[in-house]
Amino acid sequence: MSENAPLNQPRSKTDLFVSFTLLALQGFGGVLAVVQRELVEKKRWMTREQFVEDWAVAQIMPGPNVVNLSLMIGGRYFGLAGALAGLAGMLTAPLCVVLLLAVAFGGVSDHAWAQGALRGMGAVSAGLIAAVGLKLIGALKGNPMGMPVCVALATASFIGVGVLRWPLAMVLLGTGIVACGWAYSQLARQARAPESRS
Numbered sequence: 001m002s003e004n005a006p007l008n009q010p011r012s013k014t015d016l017f018v019s020f021t022l023l024a025l026q027g028f029g030g031v032l033a034v035v036q037r038e039l040v041e042k043k044r045w046m047t048r049e050q051f052v053e054d055w056a057v058a059q060i061m062p063g064p065n066v067v068n069l070s071l072m073i074g075g076r077y078f079g080l081a082g083a084l085a086g087l088a089g090m091l092t093a094p095l096c097v098v099l100l101l102a103v104a105f106g107g108v109s110d111h112a113w114a115q116g117a118l119r120g121m122g123a124v125s126a127g128l129i130a131a132v133g134l135k136l137i138g139a140l141k142g143n144p145m146g147m148p149v150c151v152a153l154a155t156a157s158f159i160g161v162g163v164l165r166w167p168l169a170m171v172l173l174g175t176g177i178v179a180c181g182w183a184y185s186q187l188a189r190q191a192r193a194p195e196s197r198s
Helices: 013-026 032-042 048-060 065-106 112-142 147-163 168-197
Strands: none
Touching (some): 013 032, 013 065, 032 112, 048 065
């Protein structure tokens, strides 16, 4: 489907609830890959650029990213009732599944095969998140900070956390301040450009 095709929207609060329930049940250790595919590519509730912007906001808000995203999308279409429907969809079925798994896993948690299965699922989750990051990198072309700066900040964050083992909060605070300052200066420059031409 063309990226220029008109966007869809949820038909009802029930549609929101069911959609986010199915999203939540597809993820293990993070549902970014599933959420991006479903909301952008299949349902077309938002563009890639809108998804990247909303995901960035969801990440800086307290709480799980995808839960924040469900609140934002539900609120955008149906107000408070929609936000609560999206939230309920994200939490109800997964809560039941987690409680059942906790009871079942308690008896086998010391077995090597169970621990190996969890490590394998973690590796798959990391691979899915990396794949989505690569797929969404094209959306940064229109970012006011520019692709080189975005890549440099992502690289700095990876080195700080993954290589140097600095605390995540400190790395994100540092790169976040730099990113906000640079974005502000670029947006201000873009706003001044039409004035200088007139």
